[in-house]
Amino acid sequence: MACDKKGKIGVIMGFIKQLFQSKKRKEKAQKYNLGMAKTRQSVFNQLDDLLTQNTKISDALFEDIEEIFIMADIGVDTVISMVNQLRETVELKKIHNAEELKEMIVEEMFKRYVKEDVVDTNLDTDHPLAVLLFVGVNGVGKTTTIGKVAHLLKQKDKRVMMVAGDTFRAGAINQLRIWSERVGCEFYQKEAGSDPSSVMFEAIRYAKEHGIDVLLCDTAGRLQNKKNLMNELSKIHRVIGREIDGAPHETLLVVDATTGQNGLSQAKIFNEVTTLSGVILTKLDGTAKGGIALAVRETLNIPIKMVGLGEKIEDLEYFDIEEYIYGLFSDIV
């Protein structure tokens, strides 16, 4: 990459660096960029030098910003509107100094994400029997995430039970059973091929009788354009709601961070069928940024609740927008 380009991106990152230095970074932040930890230091050193050079705001700079966002899989529409917003503000406020632009970028991203709401990342488990339903396309990490969430809840002294709602995929039931053994929680299953709604129905009955606090429902992965499978999911959702008023208390869409623009379509259609309460973004331990989750929040108002950072039971964190933005820019140059 050309040197002056580095300079421009560097300026942006410089601010982000400052932002994050101003807060005591917890160790978990590092996990957001496991693979890049080594390079990060040298990048920042370079940036320090570049920061001292003054940079003007130019078209090229905006293009670089666009690139950064695009690379992160933030939806094209979101990126365009974000950068247009920046351009307008720059013009309006007659800003010439790139320093100020950096602040605006971060502000803009926060604004778009936070949306003047309090973003609550807590899972709603304060019910006599809380039911959490995990949905998503194939292979994104639903089952694994249930294992991690169960572990988390168990540490909070909740009596947790997992329900093997994926009766379709080969080995899916036992996959979840093994997770329940790792966690040390209860597990409910019927045989492979059973109607998933009936599994949920029976599991809820059982949970009520056995003093379970939280029920974690696994479902088979399904692509959102499959009508039959979405109908099946809608039925599962209905059945749960019929058994317990207000349930499922959380319907969580699991999204793989490597997902591109299709993530938006996923969120949109799953939300139509089941009314999502949040997104769990998995596989952030890779190099993908999961920017599409930001677009999901912006266009559908569905917050990211948690992030998956590995395959182990403790590799789950509550979502933190600051860490996320930090991760976005950390390995750009």
Added chain:
Amino acid sequence: MAFDQLSDRLQMALRRMTGKARLTDKDIEEMMREVRLSLLEADVNFKVVKSFTQEIKEKALNEKILKGLNPSQQVVKVVHEALKELLGGETSVFSLKAQGTTTLMLTGLQGSGKTTTAGKLAQYIRKHHKVTPLLVALDVYRPAAVEQLKTIGEQLNIDVFEKGIDSKPVDIAKEALLYAEKNAYNFIVFDTAGRLHIDEDMMDEIKQLKATIDPDEIFLVLDAMTGQDAVSVADHFHQSLGITGSIITKLDGDTRGGAALSLRKVTDVPIKFMGLGEKLDAFDVFHPERMASRILGMGDVLTLIDKVTENVDEDDMMNLMEKMMSGKYNYNDFLKQLKMIRRMGSLGGLMKLIPGMNKMMKNADIDEKQLVYIEAIIRSMTHEERKKPDLIKRSSSRRRRIAEGSGRRVSDVNKLIQNLEQQTAMFKQMSKMDPNQIDPHNPMKNMALPQQNRKAKKGKGKNRGGFRF
């Protein structure tokens, strides 16, 4: 829904550009910007997009395009052609070794579809090459991964070699090779654990597996929904393993699948197969051509372009357009317009070819019958009425007479009147625009029923970004 965006963009660019005999550099620049945006929307990696559009641009500038009759449409063809080439041109054939056992190892990220694909591949090769396949379970990490492969093997009646999860994958692989030799299997698929391309330990493991098995083929399995990261993933796996081919899964979804392009561009090895569903027969050889159209979100724009240009006389078209713009549009013109639509083929079929139209058709419910009705109504008008739409508009008795004459209801006649008015209004609107923005080569844009057209236009112009790589 996956299909519309790029085509809309291209159509927009086309519209802006036509009416000129040749494309200026600036036109091409514009066009490239649309191509860029739509490729980005399709998840093609932005670096790949950059170099791709550069190539296209050169092609577009160099080729005879500038002298062509419909330059913009030729650009579309160039883009499509180039995409197809990039994706491998022709379908790449998979062949087994002439003698002995062919070994194949699958690799990829977690959840990309390796295990399912292992089953699909074994079945496919058994069917097409009449061999006895063996599946080998090397994923000892993901819970129940071995069971998953075993179940798949049972479903397909294909043998699965497994040693549970207590041995090291390398050791299992060694044993599997001996076992296969003894039992005369001639095609072995090794299913491996999913891994991150930046996980050094796991990448070391798969390198060791490669050394042990010395596979004839190493295929990278990639999820079609992958975004920008596809480049980094493909690059790492290829650097570490020297993959010989790849497989794109989950193409039964509604993703445009631009990751395929990134993958191909980075590795320069053929994409061999594609996964089209969870069922084990939902699998096919990879078709570059289809994938190119899909990434472009073109539906069959190309077919449409051919049809339109073949069947419509441009002079006719221009005359009609002029008429429309002058605000003197009447029922005779409406009739002509209908004829042209007819000449271009079945409306249903044709409309489906138009990006975005498919969706709208559902709302608007136009069918061919309706065209017949409209024609019947117009034919029941007197010559004077046809020329002066106001006559009908002002007289309810005329409307009743026409309805009776055509065997339709008065409400149908009213609808047609409304329709004509809307069109006239729309054309007036259009005439205020830059004439170059109206595309005589793409009459469908102007011919669509007015309500739809307005709808189609609304979204345009927003999202104009400045991607200038």
